[in-house]
Amino acid sequence: MFGGGGGGGRKPLDYEELNENVKKVQYAVRGELYLRASELQKEGKKIIFTNVGNPHALGQKPLTFPRQVVALCQAPFLLDDPNVGLIFPADAIARAKHYLAMAPGGLGAYSDSRGIPGIRKEVAEFIERRDGYPSDPELIYLTDGASKGVMQMLNTIIRNERDGILVPVPQYPLYSAAISLFGGSLVPYYLEEEANWGLDFVNLRQTVASARSKGITVRAMVIINPGNPTGQCLSEGNIKELLKFCFHENLVLLADEVYQQNIYQDERPFISARKVLFDMGPPMSREVQLVSFHTVSKGYWGECGQRGGYFEMTNLPPKTVDEIYKVASIALSPNVPGQIFMGLMVNPPKPGDISYLKFSAESKSILESLRRRARLMTDGFNSCRNVVCNFTEGAMYSFPQIRLPPKAIDAAKRAGKAADVFYCLKLLEATGISTVPGSGFGQKEGVFHLRTTILPAEEDMPAIMTSFKKFNDTFMDQYDGYSRIIQYYITPSVKT
Incomplete structure (x- = not known):
């Protein structure tokens, strides 16, 4: 019984x-x-x-080139068809072979839990082109969309209900939901609507002091740039102040930068938190712990259902990275088609490629x-x-x-x-x-x-x-x- x-x-x-x-x-x-x-x-x-x-x-139409490449990766037998060149451009065929060579088991096999090494290298090269500073593929993890990466990092940071995460308000509810799920405390800091959703650093310092007076250990700060739901782009000056704030308050900065392609004012371009941090130089460039997130779901790609994303870690100790790898390994592998979409996003057709003009x-x-x-x-x-x-x-x-x-x-x-x-x-x-x-x-x-x-x-x-x-x-x-x-x-x- x-x-x-x-x-x-x-x-x-x-x-x-x-x-x-x-x-x-x-x-x-x-x-x-x-x-x-x-x-x-x-x-x-x-x-x-x-x-x-x-x-x-x-109603947004998919970009043609990435869909061609992934279609060939999903059905590699098409590459052996003598008529494949009549349907697919040569650069799409070459790129499909490029990614299939990185994934010997094809799209149906698990990859490294951190993501396919060759695609992580492509992401690192993209980051270096964007920021002007080298990036280490070993500190880049591919994920099933940026949300999975955010949740993994919050789960790593939050130890108990006394651990607080600074979140901008208005905020994307992924953060409040995940903080609740992992048993932490959300510490809201309010964006100023009359200043086009800018930051008030006096209020920010008061918010942290108030939380600490209540026994909350504030451990991390979230920024969403460009903003969701507020649609603002942070200036370089704002980001510098944020990084100084994190340095002095000993906070991890979680930089949600998934909308970096969605920029509608030339006078307010996207600037990554990582670039600003390295521009500032030591000691901050060596001390501030930063995790940055990106995805194929936004921008002009809009491939939400493909679930491709990454996070990059800056100034995290090797033992911490090992623990993050261990937890990532529980899920075995991020989905492989999503990883290929990420590779295509960070390494799109270039001038001179057959598909460049159409893609552009x-x-x-x-x-x-x-x-x-x-x-x-x-x-x-x-x-x-x-x-x-x-x-x-x-x-x-x-x-x-x-x-x-x-x-x-x-x-x-x-x-x-x-x-x-x-x-x-x-x-x-x-x-x-x-x-x-x-x-x-x-x-x-x-x-x-x-x-x-x-x-x-x-x-x-x-x-x-x-x-x-x-x-x-x-x-x-x-x-x-x-x-x-x-x-x-x-x-x-x-x-x-």
Whole structure:
């Protein structure tokens, strides 16, 4: 007879018996709004899913060259077909052979737990070209998207509930969810909306001091550059101050740089935290511990479903790297097609290659369209009553502030909803536009936002913004003539 029998008691996977950290996790991007949108879609309503940065789901076409290469890698027997050169360009054929030579077992075999060495070398060469400083492939790990790398590093850093991670607010909820899951403490630092989501270092120092006074050991700081959901690009000066701050406060810097290709203002280019750190020289360039993340899911690639990513470690002790390798080995191998996509992203066709002109035209077209869509959406929001939106300098999101009337806030309370959730649900029901309430990312008390991607097809954008404006006007009329006095955290130069 087996022990512990009986049918009347709670079972280990009954909800009440689950790991409390699992129950604490919240992920607004796939939260209440998304579930309601999915229900409405099943009922036959047309839904525009702008809640997730998922470019191909909203109509972005895949880049041709990488798909050709991976298709040949997935079906290597095609390389033996005498007609293969009639279908695939010679450089795609050569690149497929290049990657298959790195993976003797093909795409169906496990790779090194850190990723295929040859592709890690390609990533290191990309980083050196970008930053002007050598990169060590042994300190680069390929992962199933950047999210897996972020979770692995947070799991390594967090020891118990007294360990704190500084996270920018508004923040991408991966961080709050993972910190809850691993049993740590989120320490929010607020970005300044009136300064285009810039940093307030006085407030940052006060935040750390306050957390430490409560017994929290602040161990790491997250930056998201370009910002999600806020769309800003950090200046070189901001990054220098951040690195000095981490140096003086003894913090690991986790640099989420997955949107580095998504830049829409030439005067505010992307600069990596790693480059700025090495430009600063010793002692900081030798002392500040930095982990940087990148992915194939964003930029003009948008290959979210391929799950390709990497993280690079700077100034971590060899014994720590060994422990990270050990934990990576538990999962055996990152997916191999995703690794090849990463190799292709960091080593795309070059001038003179057969596929270069087509690749260049495709990538440029996508990026220029995203730039136009960012402007269309920003201008559209700023033309609406009681809506104010900073320009999206980078990434793929708009994060407008919605100045909700007191009557709307009261109605939300009566409905048992957060005020921005109430607004976003009404928007969804009326228009089919599925967004994410700002409360899912964190925001200052009494200030309300929503996040939407800028990814809907460019030709659909005017109709979407017209639909939003019509809904917003009706909503504001319904909940009375709310004064348009400038208050809270509005940028003075932005139209209200």
